[in-house]
Amino acid sequence: MDRFAWASGLLEINETLVIQQRGVRLYDGEEKVKFDTGVLLLSTHRLIWRDQKNHECCIAMPLSQIIFIEEQAAGIGKSAKIVVHLHLAPSNKEPGPFQSSKYSYIKLSFKEHGQIEFYRRLSEEMTQRRWENMPVSETIQITRGPQAGRTRAVGIVGIERKLEEKRKETDKNISEAFEDLSKLMEKAKEMVELSKLIANKIKEKQGDITEDETIRFKSYLLSMGIANPVTRETHGSGTHYHMQLAKQLAGILQAPLEERGGIMSLTEVYCLVNRARGLELLSPEDLVNACKMLETLKLPLRLRMFDSGVMVIELQSHNEEEMVASALETVSEKGSLTAEEFAKLVGMSVLLAKERLFLAEKMGHLCRDDSVEGLRFYPNLFMTQC
């Protein structure tokens, strides 16, 4: 730890911040030191540590001091660490917190994670050694006093000071928000525990729970964002909310579906519905859960999944198999077509055009020619002319 020098934490002109991580504790070799909770900053030139509670306390070390680094995995009750092996401190090093050390390495302990990314970036900097190409002055003391060509440095120092103060202010707000968040999460955790208890009871008492009670329970889970642990499907995985939503969707989507030839991908529906809503948007899961209920509710739309996993909404009156017949005609007229060409001709999205051609192929009407030039479909002459 004697390689560190006191620093202001402000960056030099050619120095850029690479990554920073909160919640880092420092070790002198194997021994903990008083620097136990800080923000660790990696710049192109230095490793900087600043105390989270007392921002005046800031130390830094040039990256050129580092010989090599290694990772130390987390253990039970122990955070993941990076071990940094160091050259001896130069004789002209600026004063720091330690005059001497019996260790030639330090450890960075990541109490709030972030070790993986930090290690990666530090390794990169060690490889690139950007500090060799972009020399900066050793300390700010040297740059004080206006000199021609140095006035820029003073101006930037002023700006950085303002940013520093803003950071302190933000940090303070964050700490309060974070504390409140932790308390809130404790309460949320209680809700999760309670829901597990109830879920277990429901599993044990398979017959004795009423439909109504199950639906109520599901809606409680929905409000809290807890995954439904009860696999028994009554009305699908949906709740009253999803049933209402399904009915709404049937109303909203009728016209757009008719405009698009009776079929739309679920992604298109997601965008359409949410753009129209503007506020109180649907989550992707809400949409899927609502659509799963369309058939049971006997609405004029249905959800359909193709072999590829692509999901679409179709009008009940839409018959994809019939569309295949007309697709065959179109392809025959042109001799052969790729999905893109077909999509353009018919006015569909490429995604759905592909699915229709695949379906036609599955039904034996089309044949594929798969080459590096693309996937092309031909009428299946093996069927008709053999």
Next chain:
Amino acid sequence: MHRRGVGAGAIAKRKLAEAKYKERGTVLAEDQLAQMSKQLDMFKTNLEEFASKHKQEIRKNPQFRVQFQDMCATIGVDPLASGKGFWSEMLGVGDFYYELGVQIIEVCLALKHRNGGLITLEELHQQVLKGRGKFAQDVSQDDLIRAIKKLKVLGSGFGIIPVGGTYLIQSVPAELNMDHTVVLQLAEKKGYVTVSEIKSSLKWEVERAKQVLEHLLKEGMAWLDTQAPGESQYWLPALFTELHSQEITAEEAKEAIP
């Protein structure tokens, strides 16, 4: 001094209480559901209080959002599962991510003809920020990843592939197995890859390398340069970050949805 809870008398009392509890235990869910309902109301109030103080923090601060999401994950809660959830309704987190999902879909669709449905997280980030305009809230790469994870459930092939130090986002239902992913990762350094590079780095036979490259070509995710000095080069337009000539505007992105 009167000490509670010790002595034979207390033990007997406890045993009696336990037995009674077991009996009541069979009277089940109605009681507990009622309890949950009450606790839920209380929680809602706590959340409202939290929201009134810190809603802005979540909106404006990507770091705080990460903390929030991580904590939710730790306790087993998904704040983005439903727009009807408390988190979404009171903190507004839902709308933020669901709208981001729409913007991601639009950008991917607009650029698909060029990159075959593969795009780096960086480029996606840039394009989304552009589409949002200067007065919109800041969006981090972590935000994008979370939004994309939610989009997977729509079945249109959204996937996240780690390459180099970053991620490639897949937005088409093309099948990409381990072999394809590994070749993408190899190509990440220079933006292209050759058969010999695959042979020497991955120790594969020529046939296997060629199969993977041809699949990427067919999907439109790779372009073939036969005029490269030496042997043919397979370029990935998704990795062309510095070489953009075409940029899309927000209007073009919207029009891309049929």
